[in-house]
Amino acid sequence: QKEVEQNSGPLSVPEGAIASLNCTYSDRGSQSFFWYRQYSGKSPELIMFIYSNGDKEDGRFTAQLNKASQYVSLLIRDSQPSDSATYLCAVNNAGKSTFGDGTTLTVKP
Amino acid sequence: DAGVIQSPRHEVTEMGQEVTLRCKPISGHDYLFWYRQTMMRGLELLIYFNNNVPIDDSGMPEDRFSAKMPNASFSTLKIQPSEPRDSAVYFCASSLSDGGAHEQYFGPGTRLTVT
Numbered sequence: 064q065k066e067v068e069q070n071s072g073p074l075s076v077p078e079g080a081i082a083s084l085n086c087t088y089s090d091r092g093s094q095s096f097f098w099y100r101q102y103s104g105k106s107p108e109l110i111m112f113i114y115s116n117g118d119k120e121d122g123r124f125t126a127q128l129n130k131a132s133q134y135v136s137l138l139i140r141d142s143q144p145s146d147s148a149t150y151l152c153a154v155n156n157a158g159k160s161t162f163g164d165g166t167t168l169t170v171k172p
Numbered sequence: 173d174a175g176v177i178q179s180p181r182h183e184v185t186e187m188g189q190e191v192t193l194r195c196k197p198i199s200g201h202d203y204l205f206w207y208r209q210t211m212m213r214g215l216e217l218l219i220y221f222n223n224n225v226p227i228d229d230s231g232m233p234e235d236r237f238s239a240k241m242p243n244a245s246f247s248t249l250k251i252q253p254s255e256p257r258d259s260a261v262y263f264c265a266s267s268l269s270d271g272g273a274h275e276q277y278f279g280p281g282t283r284l285t286v287t
Contacts, residue, residue, distance in 0.1 A: 094273075097276075106263055106280050107263070108278070112273045151215065155274045159228065160205075165214065
């Protein structure tokens with residue numbers, strides 16, 4: 064079992080829809096959780112982090128964390144074609160982050 | 173802030189040659205990470221430093237790989253001798269341990285091709 068697992072994807076949604084990306088992790092000592100966006104040929108770009116149970120909203124993005132279930136999710140509301148990218152989930156324990164393999168999202172106009 | 177700086181951006185070399193990748197972290201950051209990304213294996217952590225000291229090098233694939241951080245503003249990843257299977261994108265990232273989330277910021281990467 065991988066330490067961080069994400070939806071295998073690819074995920075395709077129409078423009079304006081909600082995209083839901085999911086991630087589970089195995090290390091119960093994980094303290095902070097991140098979502099990165101990576102466009103093809105570019106480096107990962109941090110879009111959100113969360114470290115308390117519950118929801119955290121930033122514009123069209125909402126991160127959700129449930130430590131009891133070891134589950135993190137990212138919701139993208141009003142999806143735009145520019146959101147088409149690979150989304151990487153990362154979990155951090157004492158400074159070291161472990162990344163999932165990513166979920167590729169395509170938003171169709 | 174200039175962000176994490178990596179050089180070169182692209183490197184093409186022949187099998188058996190030595191390759192040196194360079195990284196300048198964000199000023200003030202005390203953690204530095206080297207990752208490798210391939211389609212097959214995703215993003216793999218190779219090694220990371222805290223305050224210039226290597227903390228965990230368990231991801232370094234073999235003795236052909238070595239990394240140094242002589243000061244807070246510079247790190248190198250060296251492959252000697254290089255092999256075709258080392259072809260990948262190598263990312264450097266840095267973060268700050270200020271009691272926060274340890275969010276990492278990535279450099280643009282070095283695309284290495286070994287022929």
